[in-house]
Amino acid sequence: MTTPEIRVQGLHKSFGDNHVLRGIDLEIAQGEVVCVIGPSGSGKSTLLRCVNLLEEPTEGQVFVGGTEVTDPDVDIDAVRRRIGMVFQQFNLFPHLSVTENLTLPQRRVLRRDKAAAERVAAENLARVGLAEKAGAYPSALSGGQQQRVAIARALAMGPEVMLFDEPTSALDPELVGDVLAVMRSLAREGMTMMVVTHEMSFAREVADRVVFMDGGVIVEQGRPEQVIGAPRHERTRHFLSRILDPAMAEVEEGVADQGGTG
């Protein structure tokens, strides 16, 4: 077996007294698509952000492509170039045009010359179906378009791994599809992807593996049809019932509240 693209070992993360990640072990193979699901506050974002060291783990190790990210002597900027990240809030650079959003990082970080950077930018804008928006500014784009530009910006750096943190959660429902379509084709091209999402149909269709997190640990993981279709753990079943039928969740919460106060 080849070395995994991402390896997380004994990962703990605390914010002060808040022990958010309580021992995570996870391996993601090259070209594998892993969807991470779980209730709010379970530590999904924190796990993702520990992989490219936006958060410093309190304990444990993270390897990406064989390099130990958590090694204090590692050139973290160099490692991050190999890891693309897509945020819930897009985080496009608002003072730059769409093309400049893609070319500036290539030129400043990868030291590509202007012509090469522009060629790569055009390729990747075409890849996400936004070639005609090259000259626009982010504020003139819809949320779905902004998120696709953000994906193109990450891809333009030629990453080996892509991390997605709820990429469609800030979007109007009718714009979700376009972003998921881009991610689907990326998965088909063999990109290694770690996706935090609440889109169960996407997870079911695209993921090779689904990881369910709760309370800072991985509760269960496996093929999507198994984790989503026939969950083994009560906590997973509970979470899925709330996600798949939000109306039910409200009733449950109401009952719980009454129990708590009365």
Added chain:
Amino acid sequence: MADTDTGIQPKRTGLTRTQKRRLSRGAQYAVLAAAVIAFALTADWGRLQNQFAQPGIAKQLFPDLITVALKNTVLYTLSGFVVGLALGMVIALMRLSSVGPYRWLAGIYIEIFRGLPALLIFIFVGVGVPLAFPTVQYPGGTYGKVAVALGLVSAAYMAETIRAGIQAVPKGQMEAARSLGFSPARAMVSIILPQAFRIILPPLTNELVLLFKDSSLVLFLGVTLEQRELSKFGNDLASQTANSTPILVAGLCYLLITIPLSLVVRRMETKALREIR
């Protein structure tokens, strides 16, 4: 208390809201008119004109008013602004540094120089430093001295403005830049600062307006005839001619610059507001 929040009896005072508004506005105009009439009647117009608006004396001021005084005011202000901006930038970055001593030093600087009168700083730079370090020469002579003094005066304010601007840029911008492989310094220069400066352009321009006025403190540094700026020039010529017209004219020159600048700031602010909405 009780009758302010009832609203059950809308005509308690016997006046409708429209009537009350009219009455209040009428009273304000009446006070204004009375003040204007009183001023016009009591002022000795002939004497005022004689003292402040003698065309003959005003004519004498040219061309030195423009080629020396106004030119020097602009030069002093702009050089002080550049020094203040550079120093303020360094202090702002120190204030945001992860190194404790840098933060403290920056904090101490800001508190001290915001708390001191500009005049005291001018005297310190112009008299104190040369006395304490007789061998030290300011580059550019008086111009350098003024640039340093105005720079010190404005740097503390600019540092706080720049810091606020940097902190107003959403955290996600730095995270996005770092995740693309930018080093912290490069992300600051390429991504954060350009956005921060857009945010702080209006307050920085306000600072420039303040500096225009503070440049008048050069008066206390002892300058040659060629180095006089508007206030000193106006003051000197007022005593030479025993007339206040030069002061009025110098004042108009300040307004010629500061009012358009203020208008530009207001334009920028309303535009920024519109963009947020």
